[in-house]
Amino acid sequence: MRINVARLRHIEGSSQDFSFSEVFPSLEIGGEEYVFEEPVNVNLNVINTGKSLLVRGNISSVLKVNCSRCLKEMAYKLNLKFDDEWIPSEYAKQGDEDNALIFDNDEFSIDSRIIEHILVSLPMRFVCSEECKGLCPVCGVDKNENNCTCSDEVIDPRLEILSKWNKGV
Numbered sequence: 328m329r330i331n332v333a334r335l336r337h338i339e340g341s342s343q344d345f346s347f348s349e350v351f352p353s354l355e356i357g358g359e360e361y362v363f364e365e366p367v368n369v370n371l372n373v374i375n376t377g378k379s380l381l382v383r384g385n386i387s388s389v390l391k392v393n394c395s396r397c398l399k400e401m402a403y404k405l406n407l408k409f410d411d412e413w414i415p416s417e418y419a420k421q422g423d424e425d426n427a428l429i430f431d432n433d434e435f436s437i438d439s440r441i442i443e444h445i446l447v448s449l450p451m452r453f454v455c456s457e458e459c460k461g462l463c464p465v466c467g468v469d470k471n472e473n474n475c476t477c478s479d480e481v482i483d484p485r486l487e488i489l490s491k492w493n494k495g496v
């Protein structure tokens with residue numbers, strides 16, 4: 328996604344809307360690959376405040392991920408809003424690059440910034456449904472589909488010692 332701010336950049340107070348729809352390569356997170364099932368849609372409203380461009384945006388797409396409980400593949404709908412600041416390099420101060428996009432030319436790519444916003448928005452774990460019962464830790468059966476006779480009780484070894492002690496063993 329390349330954006331051109333030539334018109335916007337030189338008129339303080341001006342604003343412009345942009346919208347993009349682009350196929351993104353898959354994301355690599357912690358050794359796992361997340362594939363975008365749909366193009367990434369980005370809508371932006373950008374305002375020139377004089378020293379920088381203030382951005383309000385929203386991103387939507389669908390990621391193919393796995394449920395952390397039952398491990399089944401699932402579609403995760405991305406739909407997030409974000410605020411951002413894009414600063415021309417001549418106004419950028421040291422450290423600005425940590426929370427803003429610094430640009431040199433009238434035209435620049437916003438891909439890595441968009442990916443950062445996506446990464447920050449993702450949950451630690453994906454769950455196919457709040458009711459997902461997951462896999463049995465003993466036999467591995469998908470408890471949404473089958474019942475097993477394994478005991479649900481997983482005894483904490485520290486508690487086991489305590490219960491023996493209580494019984495005077």
Ligand SMILES: [Zn+2]
Binds near residue numbers: 397455460
């Ligand atoms: Zn699940």
Ligand SMILES: [Zn+2]
Binds near residue numbers: 467476
């Ligand atoms: Zn089981």
